[in-house]
Amino acid sequence: MSAFTAFWSRLSFLARLLTTASLALLAAATLMLFVSAGEAARDARADLAAELAAELETLPAALAETVVVGDFSTLQQTLDHYVQQPRVAAVRFEDTSGVALTSALKRHRPVAPDWFRRLLVFQDLSGSAHVLVGGRSYGVLTVALSAQPDADKSWRHLLSHMGVLAFAIGLDFLGIWWALRTGLGPLRTLEQGAADLAGGDYARRLPVVGGPELRRLFVAFNRMASSLQFAYVQLQRRNAELQRFSEISAHHLQEPTRRLIVFAQRLSTRLTGHPAMADAQLELNYVVQEAARLRNLLRDIELYLAAHQPLGRIDLIDPAAGARSAAKRLSLKLTEAAAELTIPESGPRVRLDERRLEELFAILFDNAVRYRRSDIPLKIDVAFSQIEDKVRIRVTDNGPGIDPAYRDKAFGVFERLHPGPNDVATGVGLAILRRIAESTGGGAWIEDQQTPGLSVVVELGIGPDL
Amino acid sequence: MIARRTVLAAGLALCAAPLHPLGDAAAQSVGASAPTKSPGPSYSFGVLPQRSALLTAQYWNPVLHYISRRSGVALSLQTARTAPDMNDATARGDYDFVYSNTIFQPSMAAANYQVILRPRTDAVTGQIVVLESSPIQSLQQLSGLSVGFPSQAAFLGYAVPMDHLLRQGVAVTPVFGGNQEGVMGQLKAGRVAAAGVNDQVMRAFSVRENVAYRVLWESVSFHNLPISAHPRVPAAVAAAVRQAFAAMEDDPEGARIFADSGRLVGQAPPYGFLPASQSDYAAYTEFYKSTLVKDIK
Numbered sequence: 001m002s003a004f005t006a007f008w009s010r011l012s013f014l015a016r017l018l019t020t021a022s023l024a025l026l027a028a029a030t031l032m033l034f035v036s037a038g039e040a041a042r043d044a045r046a047d048l049a050a051e052l053a054a055e056l057e058t059l060p061a062a063l064a065e066t067v068v069v070g071d072f073s074t075l076q077q078t079l080d081h082y083v084q085q086p087r088v089a090a091v092r093f094e095d096t097s098g099v100a101l102t103s104a105l106k107r108h109r110p111v112a113p114d115w116f117r118r119l120l121v122f123q124d125l126s127g128s129a130h131v132l133v134g135g136r137s138y139g140v141l142t143v144a145l146s147a148q149p150d151a152d153k154s155w156r157h158l159l160s161h162m163g164v165l166a167f168a169i170g171l172d173f174l175g176i177w178w179a180l181r182t183g184l185g186p187l188r189t190l191e192q193g194a195a196d197l198a199g200g201d202y203a204r205r206l207p208v209v210g211g212p213e214l215r216r217l218f219v220a221f222n223r224m225a226s227s228l229q230f231a232y233v234q235l236q237r238r239n240a241e242l243q244r245f246s247e248i249s250a251h252h253l254q255e256p257t258r259r260l261i262v263f264a265q266r267l268s269t270r271l272t273g274h275p276a277m278a279d280a281q282l283e284l285n286y287v288v289q290e291a292a293r294l295r296n297l298l299r300d301i302e303l304y305l306a307a308h309q310p311l312g313r314i315d316l317i318d319p320a321a322g323a324r325s326a327a328k329r330l331s332l333k334l335t336e337a338a339a340e341l342t343i344p345e346s347g348p349r350v351r352l353d354e355r356r357l358e359e360l361f362a363i364l365f366d367n368a369v370r371y372r373r374s375d376i377p378l379k380i381d382v383a384f385s386q387i388e389d390k391v392r393i394r395v396t397d398n399g400p401g402i403d404p405a406y407r408d409k410a411f412g413v414f415e416r417l418h419p420g421p422n423d424v425a426t427g428v429g430l431a432i433l434r435r436i437a438e439s440t441g442g443g444a445w446i447e448d449q450q451t452p453g454l455s456v457v458v459e460l461g462i463g464p465d466l
Numbered sequence: 467m468i469a470r471r472t473v474l475a476a477g478l479a480l481c482a483a484p485l486h487p488l489g490d491a492a493a494q495s496v497g498a499s500a501p502t503k504s505p506g507p508s509y510s511f512g513v514l515p516q517r518s519a520l521l522t523a524q525y526w527n528p529v530l531h532y533i534s535r536r537s538g539v540a541l542s543l544q545t546a547r548t549a550p551d552m553n554d555a556t557a558r559g560d561y562d563f564v565y566s567n568t569i570f571q572p573s574m575a576a577a578n579y580q581v582i583l584r585p586r587t588d589a590v591t592g593q594i595v596v597l598e599s600s601p602i603q604s605l606q607q608l609s610g611l612s613v614g615f616p617s618q619a620a621f622l623g624y625a626v627p628m629d630h631l632l633r634q635g636v637a638v639t640p641v642f643g644g645n646q647e648g649v650m651g652q653l654k655a656g657r658v659a660a661a662g663v664n665d666q667v668m669r670a671f672s673v674r675e676n677v678a679y680r681v682l683w684e685s686v687s688f689h690n691l692p693i694s695a696h697p698r699v700p701a702a703v704a705a706a707v708r709q710a711f712a713a714m715e716d717d718p719e720g721a722r723i724f725a726d727s728g729r730l731v732g733q734a735p736p737y738g739f740l741p742a743s744q745s746d747y748a749a750y751t752e753f754y755k756s757t758l759v760k761d762i763k
Contacts, residue, residue, distance in 0.1 A: 064523070135527055
């Protein structure tokens with residue numbers, strides 16, 4: 001039964017409907033045909049009984065003259081002729097001295113199978129009558145009637161009706177198939193339209209065709225697509241405006257910040273050598289520091305905003321090469337930290353531009369150096385893996401790690417979990433890293449690990465839709 | 467006058483007696499009970515087929531059943547389709563008793579049947595008859611025409627009338643109808659211009675079948691068919707049968723049986739038989755000695 005259930009569940013709606021309808025029609029019609037055949041069998045039994053009674057009433061009289069004269073030769077011929085009748089299986093006359101004449105016709109091979117005869121009770125009948133003339137019995141006449149001709153006729157009728165039934169079921173099957181196919185065909189258009197919409201083709205609209213139900217469905221789809229397209233366009237416009245505003249703001253704020261630093265430095269230089277202005281000089285130094293910090297923040301804002309945009313040609317590139325480029329760029333810091341960096345020879349290719357791939361590794365290596373432990377040498381391990389259409393880059397260090405409660409916060413913009421007094425980092429590195437990863441359809445997160453330290457996983461998509 | 471259909475319906479009713487059907491659970495009642503057999507050996511009783519074998523059996527079986535019970539001698543009816551067939555068997559002496567007038571033919575002499583009974587009815591004659599509506603008024607008008615006769619074995623129906631035609635010089639084309647009533651049927655159907663018949667049989671036929679006819683010629687009287695016994699039949703047996711037949715008409719049951727059988731074939735009374743001997747049929751013997759008819763069978 002479970003195998004049937006499994007098979008049934010795999011059938012399409014159309015197949016289930018066709019199978020159910022056809023089987024129901026077949027079962028009902030077959031039952032009807034057999035009930036009808038049963039009634040025919042009942043009528044045949046009654047006819048056979050009536051025929052036997054009639055034969056036993058008339059045949060002795062018909063044979064009387066021949067029997068009286070004792071012409072057994074003519075009597076045998078008469079019996080042989082009589083047995084030619086369709087339902088007569090055998091006829092026998094036995095006179096009072098025990099002499100018997102019998103005639104039985106070898107019939108053609110029966111058409112109806114035995115199980116059909118038994119099921120519908122097509123029963124042979126036989127009966128006997130004395131041949132009496134003037135009160136004297138000349139013998140006993142026995143007639144046997146066969147129900148086989150009626151059974152054969154009924155069987156032929158059944159087969160012919162079954163043929164018609166098969167034709168009707170076939171016609172019904174085709175009709176339902178055609179109706180559903182033409183009726184449900186437009187659903188494939190709907191399916192394709194939904195796929196196009198999911199693929200970003202917000203201009204996709206469907207022709208409003210088919211029955212009333214399908215037309216309403218297509219109208220609803222088109223309305224949904226229009227809303228989606230409008231929302232997308234609005235979003236695009238706002239994102240573009242926001243991006244533009246952010247870029248412009250960052251750029252325009254850079255200049256005043258630069259001027260602030262320059263003039264503060266000039267003022268500090270002019271105040272050098274004037275002991276009475278020592279406090280003012282100190283305050284000017286703070287202004288310069290904060291202005292520098294502001295400049296760094298604005299720079300990082302620009303970097304963050306640009307993180308999702310390609311900085312070169314996007315291609316399938318080996319991430320190990322990006323890691324080595326980043327290591328080379330940070331070689332001085334890595335050397336000063338005496339860091340041990342392990343990079344695999346190669347990895348599964350990722351679809352990204354080289355600059356952003358290098359920046360990605362630079363952020364991770366820089367963070368590892370910046371937040372390393374002072375009591376043990378820094379070790380950084382890079383590993384690659386591929387899961388379906390994503391490549392995972394895992395960078396693990398033996399630093400202090402990040403408390404699980406703050407792991408997601410660490411990816412926030414300008415989030416610094418443990419800022420030190422000399423820490424000039426703006427806290428936007430991991431945010432930039434995640435934005436780069438998300439632009440490829442991937443992501444970034446911090447993973448648990450067995451040994452103390454930090455394990456950052458960056459997942460990059462390798463699909464074509466970038 | 468008994469309608470033909472009534473007679474046939476009665477015949478059919480007498481012929482079929484259904485038993486319980488073989489293989490079926492329900493038993494049906496028997497329409498007519500089979501007669502019990504008389505004890506002792508069975509003697510054949512041959513009857514000349516003046517009518518169809520069926521009518522012959524319907525007439526004689528009840529009679530023979532009665533005689534068997536009364537005489538203690540079991541009698542079994544034997545007949546044939548045609549008189550010639552019957553005569554062949556008679557000539558061979560196949561029958562123990564025989565009801566026939568052909569035993570007097572020279573060809574039957576070897577069988578040596580001896581008359582024991584004759585009918586109580588008046589003597590019968592041979593006739594040449596035409597339908598009442600026939601234009602033929604004399605025997606001479608039959609010259610060259612087809613005339614029906616029962617068979618070449620028939621005495622009153624063929625030998626006697628044909629002998630007269632030959633003596634009168636009237637040449638006819640004989641057509642044989644198989645038995646007395648057979649040729650009467652041909653006359654009724656118009657297939658023959660005239661017919662040679664036994665006057666008693668013709669009368670009974672005309673009553674039963676409602677046929678109007680006219681006699682062109684009639685012979686002298688002869689006793690009707692006797693009942694004879696073969697020499698091999700023991701004298702006591704023959705005597706018992708003779709006595710039973712002779713007393714039958716005087717017995718109410720016997721009289722009823724004769725009346726019923728007579729109605730069946732259209733025969734008028736008196737019924738029954740009287741004891742007789744060979745000498746009562748000397749006229750037959752004399753006829754056969756001088757007849758001009760040479761193809762009597």
